Amino acid sequence: MTEPAGGIHTKTTLVDITKCIGCRACQVACKHWNEGEGEATELEYNLGFQNPATLSAKTLTLITFHELPNEQAQGGLNYLFTMRRCLHCLEPACTSACPTTALARMADGPVGYDADKCIGCRYCVWACPWGVPTPEWDSLTPKIKKCTHCADREDQPVPLERNSVPLTADETDRYKKSITTPACVKACPADALTFGDRDSILQDAHARIAAHPDKYVDHIYGEKEAGGTTVVYLSSVPFEKIGFPDVGTKPYPGFSRTALHAVPPAVIAVGAMLGGVYSFMKRRTVALIAAAENNSALASKPKFAPLDAPLLTPFNWGLLALMAFGVISLITRFVLGLGGSTHLSNTYPWGLWIVFDLVWIAVAAGAFATAGIIYVFQRKDLYSLGRSAVLMGLLSYSFVTVTLIADLGLPWNSYQLALQSPEQSAMFEVSWCVGLYVTILLLEFLPVPFERWGLARAMAIWQKWSGAYVAGAVTLFVFLLSRNYVYAALAAVVFSALAWLFRAKDKKPEPIILAIAAVTLSTMHQSSLGSLFLLMPDKLAPQWWSPVMPISFFLSSIAAGTGLVIVIEMWIARGWNRPTPMRQLAAMGQITFWSLLVYAIFRLADMGVRGQFAGAFGGTMGALFIAELVVGFVIPLALLARQSSRMLPRTLFLGASLTTAGVVFNRINVVYFAMHVKGAMPQVAPEHYAPSIFEWGISVGLIATTIFLFGLGVRLMPVLPAKETIQGD
Template sequence: MSKSYLIDTTNCVGCRACQTACKQWKDMPGEQTVLNPTTRNFQNPTTLSSKTLTVVQFHELEDDKAPGGLRTVFAKRQCMHCEEPACASACPVTAIHKTGEGAVAYDASKCIGCRYCMWACPWGVPMAEWDSLAPKISKCDMCHERFQFEAPAEFNGQALSAEDAKQLAAMNSLPACVKTCPAGALKFGEREELLKEAKERIRQSPGKYVDHVYGEHEAGGTNVLYLASVPFTKLGFPEVGTEPYPKYSKVALGAVPPAVIGVGAVLGGAYALQKRKAEVAKEALAAKPAAAAAEAHDHHPHFERLDKKLWTPANLLLAALMAFGGVSFLARFALGLGGATHLSDTYAWGLWIVFDLVWIAVAAGAFATAGLIYVAQRKDLYSIGRSAVLMGLLSYSFVTVTLLADLGLPWHFYQLGLQAPEHSAMFEVSWCVGLYVTILLLEFLPVPFERWGLAKAAETWRKYAPVYVVGALSVFVYLLSRKVIWSALALVVFGFLAWTFRQPKGKKPEPIMLAIAAVTFSTMHQSSLGSLMLLMPDKLNHLWWSPVIPVLFFLSSIAAGLGLVILVEMWIAKAWNRTLRVKQLAAMGQVTFWALLVYLVARFADVAVRGELAGVGANPKGALFLVEVVVGGLLPLALLSQKSLREKPGVLGLAAFLTTGGIVLNRMSVVLFAMTLKGPMPQIAAASYSPSVFEWGISVGLIAATIFLFGLGARLMPVLPAEEKSH
């Protein structure tokens, strides 16, 4: 049985005693309030905030029978305490959690300050302490600490009888707002009993109430139930459907453990098949010495360091931008999240989350290239591999820096290792991205080993890198499932692959297990970034929101990543006056074509099946959708469709730019452009958002650092293929 409120708005007189009692019990500070011209009434404060956990909302409704033709209806607004709360489902560290009594409570000692709960809640309830250097979340917790009230042995100097003690305990076990209400508008008790009472009131007074108990079915049911004399839409209550918001995220996150094992097994089988085909082709070439020599030359190029001056005007500019980024990063912690950004209870996420979603998508070229070269045995693309992995390593490393700046309480990061949320996409992404960074590092380590002749380190890497892969994937499966059976199965599958594909000593190692891990981890976190949005069907336009958005995010990342790899290779050739490897880039363009085609087919099929495609013209975001899929999808698809076009550098570069740009626009739309945010409860005062100078400073500084460090790495280590002597 769950504890619940029954709020009868027909009895509320707007005295706001509940607001005062809440503030007093929770020791909340007062707020500077002003009359809001948009509401034209005396409601104050206008919305919930970190200083106000409940607010009485005023509604002036037309009524010919009322004096002046207007009737005032009051409604107490607070956390709805959902039966299946989206905020608790979102939280990666169980800081927000459902108690046994039915309350949705908050534990600040666990919170990392990601603010995902604020975006997940359909009613806009969780609020952040933006004026604090350590901003915590604030929300009503049903005064659940009062539930266990024990009556004292004496009261006013007199011993209490058992009956008096029981009565006193019952009176003081109520939430502060309920205990204070003088008009009988609030009642507290067991949910099923209050539902029966609410329906009985409607039955006995059909002219007094609308036949609807708000909260009985909304979002799967809530522990705050409302009665009203007018439809709830007139009181500003949102229509949130009857399905619990975590419904789809449960399915998506529940599929991760078997998906990890399945994807790894498929990749291992594909590698074994392609390896055998490559060996047969090699045997056929052996009979043709000239062809075999040309093949070996193309597929196994030598690598060299870039012989260029470091401190060029361009690099000096990058250094200045990096310095500004560093200052902005320091300002973020000196001024606090609220002081350094323009984030608010409406826009709890902003530029940095857009930046992360975009950067992770376009950095997918690292795993896509590794999969092509090693799993698919596309050795003709080998010369691109090192630069793709270095760019991926830098990109993902700096994504973690952005996350550090964006978290309100980053020093609680260790809670990600202690807590076990049931189905939090943020938890999955955090662990998956963190482990993938280590895989990228292991993939790149042979390059510095080669540069500085670290033979023993290289041998250690050869022996133990597969062991680390097996352990990392097995631990990840356990963290997502919390079931030993799934973890043991992962250990068996990946252990078998590592043993089967073990590299004999003395032979040049092929890091197939690292490639399998890279593709597997990336498949999981690229899709789970889409799972973040499954809790926001009320906010994200349905041309973008979809039950299959995790699949769409994964498919689109492949196209975006390959497009960026092509652009990076062209930038390398242009900036450093190197030979443009048109043959390899055209081959990469062909793979990009198929990746983009699969994504676009899935994208159009999704919106068509859900009935959204037919209404694109009437959709307020329809033009944005058309720009994304036509300019960033169909047009580059046409440019990449023919070999003759792909072999023209200008056409290939334009196609890669449009492909990557289309996916970038998709991610920006998902977080900002296609979102409709109403602000904190009662969602009548949404704020606007534009990034602050410090938000831009950190973002631009990290991009500059990535470009600068890539160039530095190419100068220090053999990252780029050796140029022909005649060049």
């Protein structure tokens, strides 16, 4: 993004609402210049003659109608009209959200859009506090539409002559000024719109207020809102009376800037810290083994074997049916497009699939948590849980990617993520981090098929090069996020050193560098999923929005992930008639308890510091918050608090299930229930949302595919401990 500036080179439009006559010449001129299609509209009963009701992909400028009670006026009403369009922030939320710089602020003020870079993630729609960007829902290639302040008019050539008579220098200058003036300003017959440099425009606005204090309220909307905009307004009534939202004065990118700028140094610090923890715990474990050579839990690893069970069971036939429905739904999504296959809208640009991804990523945290616990913290007594956790994580993250492809409006432009370098974008960070983490999960799991089919040469290559890959991948990630050679060099040094120090030295090496990379990358993307919502302080209820959401998301993912590991292991034992390893699961339950307790304390302390408890328990949001506290904190903490309770299968299962369910409920609240949805500008006609059958089909189909492939994997490869080696308690 270009350095924000409010000086003489920043093009600005002043909208004087007191002069607007509601003729809609600006609305027509905008549609004409941008070659917008007509749209069938209906008058809204509460909007008078305002038509259409909101901005859309076909209407980039809109005149809104306002009837204000006034007993002294004829008819008892005053009528006000105002132009609504993109305000072109000095520090735009949309450009901060965009992961591919498809939306970018130009040096002279306008926020432009490059469709060739856009992947159709629609994060900009959520991020904009005014509801300006709108997707083309009726298109198979849904691009984003918004006012560009007619920046493209500057490209129009200046004629050399008129009626065969060469233009004078004065005529040429007048023509340039005329053609570079936005179409709406040029068309206004009432002098309600003024175009110029921001400093002079603001001076003019302040002068009008000073000259006519009885005519104007002493407020220039856009002078300071969201850090300042390049479309500013004067009004005769307070702006809240005509639907202008109070968005505060802080630039929206500032809400996420600190968190995102902390990622590159955090990667280096977390990696180094985990290396130190492993070194300490390794020495401690060696000492314990030496002191107790007969302690089998420490001195030996369990034997793994493929599951001996039939594949084509009635349950799996049901999964195959759901998978088939998922494939049909996925094909339908691309045949009909997003608008034709989903119920997404300008009010709900994200729906079930994003909820699904946030939930799945949170609960799939069991993969990195288990790897970190076993290898970094040297909990060898939990080694038997590692392979199944990594396989489930690999499958889950792989299908998260499929869901994201289905959700993107322009997925074929995803390669732009490798070409562009946004200054700060949580979506960019999450995209790269998740992609690299999937490759780490694959490397973590590869020794299992190598072992199964005796691929000794492949195992040797894995041993030799996996550390180098980790160092390269992490260095690339740090550089892409920071564009800082110092940070990249530090990452290369730290992770290369870790790869060398913890390199394979025997035939069955511990994948320490992979575990460190998995925990490091997961820490970053789990937290940055919280950063996605930092740009939405005006939409997300205060019980959930917080400047420390990234930390909250990370802490909750550990509790959810370890809880799901317990649930899956108990399902495996029951479904395939295997002994339940209660001692290991109870130990994992203890980790889940402490993780959940830390998360609960952190979240409640944060609310206390921000002074949010006073109104946290009232109304619908309060009911949701109480339900989340009870289901996700109070009950599972009570169930998992004591070792004797954790050794009871039903109690442990219920406690782990509620822990996971509480985090799932949290993610659903964040994306859906706790969102104060407003819709497109002027945010007066929000649509309702319920997922379509195809949205459900893809989601359920991918869940079924994950379960089926997990079952297939444990039958083909030594993922689960051999039945005879499990100590059921």
